[in-house]
Amino acid sequence: MTESTPQNWRMADDYLAETLVGHDAHLEAALEAQRAAGMPEIEVAPVAGKLLNLLVRISGAQRVLEIGTLGGYSTIWMARAVGEAGRVTTIEAEAANAAVARASIDAAGVGERVDIRIGRAADVLPTLVGGFDLVFIDADKESNTIYLDWAARLGHPGTVVVVDNIGRSGDVADAASTDPMVVGTREGLRMLGEDPRFDATALQTVGVKGWDGIAVALVV
Numbered sequence: 274m275t276e277s278t279p280q281n282w283r284m285a286d287d288y289l290a291e292t293l294v295g296h297d298a299h300l301e302a303a304l305e306a307q308r309a310a311g312m313p314e315i316e317v318a319p320v321a322g323k324l325l326n327l328l329v330r331i332s333g334a335q336r337v338l339e340i341g342t343l344g345g346y347s348t349i350w351m352a353r354a355v356g357e358a359g360r361v362t363t364i365e366a367e368a369a370n371a372a373v374a375r376a377s378i379d380a381a382g383v384g385e386r387v388d389i390r391i392g393r394a395a396d397v398l399p400t401l402v403g404g405f406d407l408v409f410i411d412a413d414k415e416s417n418t419i420y421l422d423w424a425a426r427l428g429h430p431g432t433v434v435v436v437d438n439i440g441r442s443g444d445v446a447d448a449a450s451t452d453p454m455v456v457g458t459r460e461g462l463r464m465l466g467e468d469p470r471f472d473a474t475a476l477q478t479v480g481v482k483g484w485d486g487i488a489v490a491l492v493v
Contacts (some may be wrong), residue, residue, distance in 0.1 A: 279483060286480030290319040300349060303377035307344030310373045316343055317411070317437065318481045322350040325409060325435065328489075329354035332433045334406035339363035340394045340420050341412035345374030345387075351409065352383035361387045362401065364394045366412075398423040405429075411437040414454040417461030425470040425492055432492040436461060440477050440486030465490050 275281050300322070307316065317325065329337060329351050335358060337351050342365035352361045365371040371391045378387050390397045394412055398420070408424040410417065417436065424434045439445060439462060444455045465473035465488055473490035 277479075279479075282479040282483070283481050286318060286320060289480075294319045294323045299377075299381035300346060302380065303344055303346050303349060303374075306373050306377050307346065310344070310369070312344055312370060312373070316346040317350075320480065321437075321478075321482075321487070322347055326350045326354040328433060328435065329407055332407055332431075334433065335359040336405045336407075337361040338401070338405040338408045338424070338427060340398075340408070340410045341365070342374045342389060343370055343411075345377045347409065347411065348374060348378055348387055349381045349383060351407075352378065352381075352386045355386060357386070359386060362390060362405075363387060364390045364392070364397050364412075366391075366393055395419050398427070401427055403427040403429070405432060407433045407435070409435045409437070413457070414438060414461070415457035417457050418464050421461055421464050421468070421471070425468070428492040430492055434471070434473075434488075434490040434492065436465075436475075436488040436490070438485055439475050439488045440484055442484045445486075462488060469493070 325347055335355055337355055339348055342348055342363040348361060348363050355361060368391050371389050375389055378384050405427050408428060410420045439458055441455050441458055444450050445458050465471050470492060471490045472493050473488055475486055475488040477486040
């Protein structure tokens with residue numbers, strides 16, 4: 274039996290990505306541009322990018338909201354999924370990151386489908402027009418409850434909400450943690466469990482991004 278270690282998690286993740294995702298020049302170029310710009314390597318893994326793409330397609334989402342653009346990797350995955358008539362609105366706090374993302378998104382041929390809003394998400398969200406079919410939350414974890422509240426407000430019954438990085442290397446189960454990211458993640462999960470606007474579950478994951486997880490919710 275293969276030992277459960279971070280090295281073997283990565284090996285298995287690489288196998289799954291090679292088998293089910295494959296290689297894509299535009300997506301790989303987006304990651305190269307992100308690295309060249311000195312951004313942190315905190316984008317979703319290839320298998321998670323494909324999952325987002327499939328969730329958009331399965332739900333039939335035409336309007337997608339992403340909170341946390343970074344270098345545009347996940348944005349490209351979702352922009353491809355909405356089709357020519359669909360649109361992705363993505364929010365990025367750092368103008369420099371948004372510029373890199375814009376170049377990569379345009380190079381991937383989906384620029385016309387993507388509206389990048391620059392600014393703190395808490396400030397940008399109140400300016401948006403509702404009706405989003407899927408919301409992907411992948412920004413500062415301390416603000417997860419703010420982002421979830423706006424996901425419900427800007428969504429509708431049937432809107433899919435995906436929250437990334439909920440595992441926190443297992444620390445999410447530590448009620449005594451004072452780490453702001455863990456605390457924010459726990460508060461977001463508590464909200465998903467208690468707020469009547471949501472019906473949700475969460476999954477732990479291991480792979481190239483270590484021990485983590487995602488939450489998936491439906492606005493009801």
